[in-house]
Amino acid sequence: MKITKLFTNNRKLVLFSVIFYVVVDVLHLTGVLNDYWIQITNVALINIILAVSLNLINGFAGQFSIGHMGFAAVGAYTAGTLTTIIWKLGVANSITKYLLFAVALILAGVAAAIVGYLIGLPTLRLRGDYLAIVTLAFGEIIRVIINATGYVGGPRGLLGIPKLSNFTIIFFVTLLSVIIMRNIVFSTIGRALKSIREDEVASELVGVDITRYKVLAFTIGSFFAGIAGALLCHLLQIAHPTQFGFIGSINVLVMVYIGGAGSISGSIVAAVGLTFLSEFLRLGIDNLNKIAPFPVGPEWRMVVYAVLLVAVMLYRTAGIMGGREFGILVPEEEGKNATGSQA
Amino acid sequence: MSGIFNFQQVINSIQLGSIYALIAIGYTLVYGIVKLVNFAHGDFYMLGAYVAYFTAMFEISRKDQPNVIIILLISMSTGALVAFLSNRIAYRPLRYKPRLSALITAIGVSLFLEYTSSAMPFIGPSFRPFPDVIQTKQFHIGGAVLTNYQIINVAIAVTLMVVLTYIIKYTRVGMAMRASSQDKDALKLMGVNLEKIIDFTFIIGGSLAGAAGLLAGITYPRINPYMGIIPGLKAFIAAVLGGIGNVTGAMLGAFIIGFAETFGYAINSVIGEGIAYAILIIVLIFLPQGLLGKKTGEKV
Numbered sequence: 001m002k003i004t005k006l007f008t009n010n011r012k013l014v015l016f017s018v019i020f021y022v023v024v025d026v027l028h029l030t031g032v033l034n035d036y037w038i039q040i041t042n043v044a045l046i047n048i049i050l051a052v053s054l055n056l057i058n059g060f061a062g063q064f065s066i067g068h069m070g071f072a073a074v075g076a077y078t079a080g081t082l083t084t085i086i087w088k089l090g091v092a093n094s095i096t097k098y099l100l101f102a103v104a105l106i107l108a109g110v111a112a113a114i115v116g117y118l119i120g121l122p123t124l125r126l127r128g129d130y131l132a133i134v135t136l137a138f139g140e141i142i143r144v145i146i147n148a149t150g151y152v153g154g155p156r157g158l159l160g161i162p163k164l165s166n167f168t169i170i171f172f173v174t175l176l177s178v179i180i181m182r183n184i185v186f187s188t189i190g191r192a193l194k195s196i197r198e199d200e201v202a203s204e205l206v207g208v209d210i211t212r213y214k215v216l217a218f219t220i221g222s223f224f225a226g227i228a229g230a231l232l233c234h235l236l237q238i239a240h241p242t243q244f245g246f247i248g249s250i251n252v253l254v255m256v257y258i259g260g261a262g263s264i265s266g267s268i269v270a271a272v273g274l275t276f277l278s279e280f281l282r283l284g285i286d287n288l289n290k291i292a293p294f295p296v297g298p299e300w301r302m303v304v305y306a307v308l309l310v311a312v313m314l315y316r317t318a319g320i321m322g323g324r325e326f327g328i329l330v331p332e333e334e335g336k337n338a339t340g341s342q343a
Numbered sequence: 344m345s346g347i348f349n350f351q352q353v354i355n356s357i358q359l360g361s362i363y364a365l366i367a368i369g370y371t372l373v374y375g376i377v378k379l380v381n382f383a384h385g386d387f388y389m390l391g392a393y394v395a396y397f398t399a400m401f402e403i404s405r406k407d408q409p410n411v412i413i414i415l416l417i418s419m420s421t422g423a424l425v426a427f428l429s430n431r432i433a434y435r436p437l438r439y440k441p442r443l444s445a446l447i448t449a450i451g452v453s454l455f456l457e458y459t460s461s462a463m464p465f466i467g468p469s470f471r472p473f474p475d476v477i478q479t480k481q482f483h484i485g486g487a488v489l490t491n492y493q494i495i496n497v498a499i500a501v502t503l504m505v506v507l508t509y510i511i512k513y514t515r516v517g518m519a520m521r522a523s524s525q526d527k528d529a530l531k532l533m534g535v536n537l538e539k540i541i542d543f544t545f546i547i548g549g550s551l552a553g554a555a556g557l558l559a560g561i562t563y564p565r566i567n568p569y570m571g572i573i574p575g576l577k578a579f580i581a582a583v584l585g586g587i588g589n590v591t592g593a594m595l596g597a598f599i600i601g602f603a604e605t606f607g608y609a610i611n612s613v614i615g616e617g618i619a620y621a622i623l624i625i626v627l628i629f630l631p632q633g634l635l636g637k638k639t640g641e642k643v
Contacts, residue, residue: 122628137620299462309451
């Protein structure tokens with residue numbers, strides 16, 4: 001894809017994104033937004049990558065993966081180990097450290113994609129529920145392996161990762177990831193994936209190689225999950241096995257289905273919304289704790305998530321966006337009527 | 344007692360396998376009829392353990408000798424009640440929607456049960472020691488130690504499995520359950536109320552999971568709200584190994600997983616934790632229909 005086409009085809013999207021970036025940066029510099037809110041924004045942006053990449057697998061290809069954070073863990077530990085080792089050598093200066101980070105991000109994505117390919121190839125030949133169980137088991141296996149590997153810190157976590165992520169890097173990596181995944185969804189691959197989601201047998205009959213496309217979607221999704229994991233661990237400066245456990249994966253899953261499976265816009269809205277909601281709930285629970293006669297635990301946050309998930313499934317199965325996209329996310333040459341996924 | 348492969352480990356395996364079997368039966372029954380992987384099933388087991396805990400504590404606080412049979416009945420009815428309610432509230436409205444929505448709802452129900460229990464001040468997120476419901480007795484058989492807990496555990500599990508097999512094979516409702524896993528439309532034409540059969544399936548599955556909760560509580564006396572996740576997953580693997588939808592297969596698979604895991608842990612903790620997942624992946628690649636399952640082609 002030509003770089004120029006990336007901009008001419010997405011003038012509105014790029015324009016809005018740059019305006020958003022400048023506004024947030026100015027607000028940060030003038031002190032309206034403090035570091036706390038910038039940190040939450042960063043986490044929200046990383047969650048966007050995670051949610052959109054999981055949506056590619058669950059929403060567009062119609063497969064059901066519930067161990068997405070396992071792939072993020074692969075990326076985080078790959079990149080984290082690499083940068084930590086090189087950082088300790090002390091060879092990185094203010095410019096080469098960003099080069100190092102770029103290499104680490106790509107390696108993280110590639111490592112996660114390879115693992116995704118190896119997991120997906122045997123399982124995606126089978127029916128949907130099995131993938132769910134295998135990805136769940138995979139998340140557990142990753143946790144067991146990390147816990148047993150002393151070199152990356154074991155159950156203590158990988159400490160001392162240099163802080164290379166910042167708002168600018170995270171913002172532009174997220175923008176680029178979303179545009180790439182958006183382009184995939186609106187390409188031949190995307191149409192093949194949607195046909196698989198609607199009817200596997202029928203799409204096989206019209207010549208779609210279903211296993212190949214399912215594995216492809218799974219590999220691409222894992223690639224971006226790896227990048228998100230790498231961004232996250234360089235932001236928090238720690239990679240910890242519990243961070244990438246089942247609950248983490250469920251958070252991403254909730255974002256995808258509340259936003260709407262098969263809608264990139266939905267994933268973005270839900271990722272931002274739920275990240276901030278979870279912070280507000282945390283603050284609310286802290287305040288409630290001061291007045292309540294009995295301790296109010298942080299578990300209530302997950303109770304709210306669970307109720308949201310069940311309620312959305314019961315009363316609005318298609319999610320907030322219901323398979324539609326915001327206008328600015330549709331490529332300009334697509335025209336108004338071909339909004340991609342009418343689920 | 345020399346080496347890893349000794350009689351003691353066989354006893355432990357049978358005991359672990361019988362707990363997995365009780366959970367796996369619920370998975371396989373529900374999957375056979377509704378085609379739903381009920382992720383919340385492990386949490387019915389957890390609730391069974393908690394209710395058993397509270398009943399035992401209540402009886403102990405009254406200076407009574409806890410009665411295992413009463414605790415068992417209360418655990419089983421709790422499991423049955425929660426299973427019935429989650430079917431009615433969360434799964435039934437989605438019966439004719441795409442199967443993935445019910446699967447996601449099941450995850451939601453599972454999270455709800457876990458975190459609501461953990462948020463309740465009287466349950467809390469931390470581990471609780473399960474009280475001794477009876478005096479521990481040890482029997483020494485050829486170098487291995489057999490406790491009366493283990494005997495009770497296996498005896499209850501085997502009794503329940505025999506009763507279940509009787510219900511499924513020789514009663515009218517059991518016949519309807521078998522029929523509904525074969526052809527739902529024909530079942531309706533015979534004038535059977537399918538929803539009633541599904542309710543009954545959930546009740547049986549939930550009560551067995553509740554019983555498994557009590558058994559796990561008395562044999563591994565530490566309970567917490569998240570205790571159901573991993574055994575639930577392992578029991579599901581057992582159901583897949585035996586051929587999902589097949590009750591005998593689920594029991595067989597559960598004992599195989601029990602053996603593999605006990606001996607795996609004897610070698611190395613990583614192997615012990617990972618062996619069930621390795622079995623799952625091998626089964627899915629080479630034998631997706633399971634040991635006793637029938638190979639079926641997909642209908643168009």
